[in-house]
Amino acid sequence: MTPPPPSPALELAARVRSGEESAAAVVERHLRAVDELDGELHAFVTVLHDEARRRAAEIDADAAAGRDPGPLAGVPVALKDNLCTRGVRTTCASRILEGWRPPYDATVVARLRAAGAVVVGKTNLDEFAMGSSTENSAFGPTRNPHDPGRVPGGSSGGSAAAVAAGMAPLALGSDTGGSIRQPAALCGVVGMKPTYGTVSRYGLVAFASSLDQIGPFATSVADATALFEVIGGHDPLDSTCLERPAPRLLASLDEGVDGLSVGVVDELVEGTDPAVAARVAEAAEALARAGATVERCAVPEVRHGLPAYYLLAPAEASSNLARYDGVRYGLRVEAATVEAMNGATRAAGFGPEVKRRIMLGTYALSAGYYDAYYGQAQKTRTLIIEAFARAYERFDVLLGATTPTTAFAIGAKVDDPWAMYLSDVCTVPSNLAGHPAVTVPFGDDGAGLPVGVQVLAPALGEGVLLRSAAVVEAAAPARTPPRVRAV
Amino acid sequence: MSGDAPRLTRQDAAYVARLARIDLTEDELELYAAQLASVLAHAAELGALDTEGVEPTAHPLPLCNVLRADEERPCLDRHEVLAQAPAVEDHRFRVPRILGEAP
Numbered sequence: 270m271t272p273p274p275p276s277p278a279l280e281l282a283a284r285v286r287s288g289e290e291s292a293a294a295v296v297e298r299h300l301r302a303v304d305e306l307d308g309e310l311h312a313f314v315t316v317l318h319d320e321a322r323r324r325a326a327e328i329d330a331d332a333a334a335g336r337d338p339g340p341l342a343g344v345p346v347a348l349k350d351n352l353c354t355r356g357v358r359t360t361c362a363s364r365i366l367e368g369w370r371p372p373y374d375a376t377v378v379a380r381l382r383a384a385g386a387v388v389v390g391k392t393n394l395d396e397f398a399m400g401s402s403t404e405n406s407a408f409g410p411t412r413n414p415h416d417p418g419r420v421p422g423g424s425s426g427g428s429a430a431a432v433a434a435g436m437a438p439l440a441l442g443s444d445t446g447g448s449i450r451q452p453a454a455l456c457g458v459v460g461m462k463p464t465y466g467t468v469s470r471y472g473l474v475a476f477a478s479s480l481d482q483i484g485p486f487a488t489s490v491a492d493a494t495a496l497f498e499v500i501g502g503h504d505p506l507d508s509t510c511l512e513r514p515a516p517r518l519l520a521s522l523d524e525g526v527d528g529l530s531v532g533v534v535d536e537l538v539e540g541t542d543p544a545v546a547a548r549v550a551e552a553a554e555a556l557a558r559a560g561a562t563v564e565r566c567a568v569p570e571v572r573h574g575l576p577a578y579y580l581l582a583p584a585e586a587s588s589n590l591a592r593y594d595g596v597r598y599g600l601r602v603e604a605a606t607v608e609a610m611n612g613a614t615r616a617a618g619f620g621p622e623v624k625r626r627i628m629l630g631t632y633a634l635s636a637g638y639y640d641a642y643y644g645q646a647q648k649t650r651t652l653i654i655e656a657f658a659r660a661y662e663r664f665d666v667l668l669g670a671t672t673p674t675t676a677f678a679i680g681a682k683v684d685d686p687w688a689m690y691l692s693d694v695c696t697v698p699s700n701l702a703g704h705p706a707v708t709v710p711f712g713d714d715g716a717g718l719p720v721g722v723q724v725l726a727p728a729l730g731e732g733v734l735l736r737s738a739a740v741v742e743a744a745a746p747a748r749t750p751p752r753v754r755a756v
Numbered sequence: 757m758s759g760d761a762p763r764l765t766r767q768d769a770a771y772v773a774r775l776a777r778i779d780l781t782e783d784e785l786e787l788y789a790a791q792l793a794s795v796l797a798h799a800a801e802l803g804a805l806d807t808e809g810v811e812p813t814a815h816p817l818p819l820c821n822v823l824r825a826d827e828e829r830p831c832l833d834r835h836e837v838l839a840q841a842p843a844v845e846d847h848r849f850r851v852p853r854i855l856g857e858a859p
Binding site for chain 2: 508576619635702
């Protein structure tokens with residue numbers, strides 16, 4: 270047993286709030302780390318030096334005047350570049366949004382600012398969040414801080430790498446099929462997908478609206494929980510946001526798992542690398558030692574999650590991305606008619622993976638194929654939700670791997686879409702069900718690459734989810750520090 | 757029908773590209789026809805599932821008709837929004853002609 274990892278975000282906020290350190294000094298230190306490391310890692314597409322310094326000065330002025338600077342006072346945060354920031358370019362790593370500066374802030378961005386957090390930059394992603402490696406970016410790939418020859422995972426690879434390398438203690442990403450949890454696992458940090466509807470999606474550029482959810486990256490479960498508390502809660506600007514107050518979970522984070530029952534899901538372990546399966550087994554033992562009843566269980570329907578996801582998500586994407594038509598913002602390639610302008614603009618503006626998914630989704634929704642593909646995938650989604658419901662009659666939380674492998678080499682899967690999609694096999698079921706899930710770093714694969722263990726809970730089960738995650742975290746072997754990191 | 761890869765011709769791909777309003781090159785049509793067929797082959801396993809009487813799920817939350825109070829509130833600034841457009845005329849988005857007639 271090693272001591273729990275530090276919670277740099279909570280510690281920095283405490284120091285800034287008590288006046289022990291200025292927000293300006295905290296922000297300067299992190300900007301310096303970005304300047305030193307990001308040439309190699311390319312986690313950021315935009316670094317906001319001036320804006321971050323200005324904001325830090327405001328927070329210091331607030332604190333000096335006796336005003337509460339907020340629970341995340343002075344804490345640097347990196348934002349995935351599909352979250353709208355007023356007046357600051359928001360690219361989705363796509364050429365089609367060239368030059369676009371959103372006229373409004375995403376709700377999560379406004380809440381971060383109100384909590385005293387300082388946005389230091391916008392992070393790289395697979396174009397429109399479509400991918401599992403951050404290689405599908407119009408700006409080029411992000412590299413894994415543990416091994417720059419490998420991918421950081423995706424699609425929120427920039428946010429995961431930024432936190433892993435210590436360029437920011439916190440980051441936000443979006444998780445449609447694993448886009449927070451998979452890169453967090455591959456980069457050795459904590460990443461959480463909250464219950465659908467607990468965090469406002471207003472200002473998150475839509476990919477697949479029934480699956481998309483914003484969530485936190487951090488180096489500890491406590492820091493991730495603190496960030497979730499700040500961004501969560503009802504927002505009238507998102508009609509799918511639940512009418513619930515902001516979550517309050519930090520206080521109960523150390524309540525342990527004594528008396529809980531944990532199911533280790535066969536289908537979320539079988540087929541993963543032996544080292545990954547071994548780490549999941551060790552995490553299960555740790556939960557048992559902490560007083561939980563741990564049993565294996567089968568949820569066979571989750572095996573159908575991946576094919577269902579790769580019909581439903583592209584179908585929704587093909588509809589959501591119809592808005593990029595060259596008319597109102599972003600790129601336009603001029604042509605004689607509107608239709609020709611649309612086709613030429615979209616051909617020039619979208620990268621290969623986005624085109625592939627729009628094609629796939631359009632096909633799955635087209636006349637003659639709708640029932641066989643889209644309709645059948647929607648029914649499969651119901652089967653998966655029902656299977657989870659049966660499992661949660663017996664168990665409080667479920668446990669499995671986050672990813673089948675550790676970080677793979679850059680370029681290894683770019684020519685085989687299905688091989689790339691398989692990276693998401695353990696994460697998509699939670700999105701289809703709308704449930705929360707979190708990945709916790711738990712040792713490595715024997716070659717120094719981090720392994721993530723995934724905890725899953727039923728809808729609105731964040732309390733029990735994060736308590737269990739904290740127990741797993743406390744039992745995790747000492748982490749191997751990333752090769753590229755802030756010192 | 758598991759493993760039964762659907763045949764997808766270059767013409768099918770061209771039809772889908774037209775529906776999606778993306779001008780694809782001959783090479784792209786060739787590539788996507790093959791790649792779509794390979795992804796759809798994996799999707800075909802869903803066809804073997806017994807979904808008789810199963811309701812489709814479109815959305816994880818049972819929400820319908822979320823309404824807000826009918827109160828006036830500020831909206832986005834028109835000039836700020838139009839400043840993002842590739843082409844503007846008389847405070848409107850300017851586009852090429854839509855109908856077939858000569859300009």
